[in-house]
Amino acid sequence: MAAAAAAASYKKYETRSRNPDPKTSLLLVIDVQNYFSSMVNPILPQLLTTIALCRRSSIPVLFTRHNHKSPPDYGMLGEWWDNDLVLDGTVEAELVPEIRRLAGQNEVVEKNTYSAFENTGLQERLVEMGVKEVIVTGVMTNLCCETTAREAFVKGFRVFFSTDATATSDLELHEATLKNLAYGFAYLVDCDRLQDGLFGK
Numbered sequence: 001m002a003a004a005a006a007a008a009s010y011k012k013y014e015t016r017s018r019n020p021d022p023k024t025s026l027l028l029v030i031d032v033q034n035y036f037s038s039m040v041n042p043i044l045p046q047l048l049t050t051i052a053l054c055r056r057s058s059i060p061v062l063f064t065r066h067n068h069k070s071p072p073d074y075g076m077l078g079e080w081w082d083n084d085l086v087l088d089g090t091v092e093a094e095l096v097p098e099i100r101r102l103a104g105q106n107e108v109v110e111k112n113t114y115s116a117f118e119n120t121g122l123q124e125r126l127v128e129m130g131v132k133e134v135i136v137t138g139v140m141t142n143l144c145c146e147t148t149a150r151e152a153f154v155k156g157f158r159v160f161f162s163t164d165a166t167a168t169s170d171l172e173l174h175e176a177t178l179k180n181l182a183y184g185f186a187y188l189v190d191c192d193r194l195q196d197g198l199f200g201k
Contacts, residue, residue, distance in 0.1 A: 015182055017188075020059070020135055024130060026133070027059055028064065030138030033094060035092035036139045039169065040139055046164045062108075062125075117155065133157060134158075136148060136149045140168040150185050159181075159186035
């Protein structure tokens with residue numbers, strides 16, 4: 001899928017590099033749900049590796065679950081996607097099984113728009129936890145992942161964006177996000193760089 005193909009080429013977009021600080025970082029796993037399984041499945045090994053690396057480093061993990069309960073919460077997404085949305089209570093809205101079994105009940109953040117920060121209490125929760133850095137993974141690279149990464153930066157969090165544990169529907173969209181975020185918002189990482197940064201080579 002897009003992320004796997006881009007993993008080897010993302011370094012051409014880097015403007016700077018840095019490693020996350022496990023003492024102040026948190027991993028966000030964005031919308032790894034059945035609805036997006038065609039994008040999730042190709043990057044599932046990298047997602048699981050990233051989660052394992054973070055947990056081994058005592059980095060807390062939060063999982064977002066995008067869903068809509070009724071038309072009033074559709075917002076502009078309803079118009080843009082012709083009401084073809086992820087509806088709460090459906091199989092499509094659930095986290096994929098491999099991720100669901102890893103997510104504790106208090107580790108799941110419910111959201112109904114692209115940003116994980118919008119009306120979710122996420123910012124307050126991160127501040128309360130002492131988090132200063134977020135590592136972004138999941139789907140879709142150019143929608144919920146990118147929007148969340150940009151908003152995290154604007155809110156004062158240092159952002160690390162995974163190149164191989166994110167995916168979207170199209171390689172060009174994936175790479176466009178990497179190029180944009182590397183230019184002004186986020187440090188790019190992949191599983192290898194994360195492992196080296198957290199545990200040394």
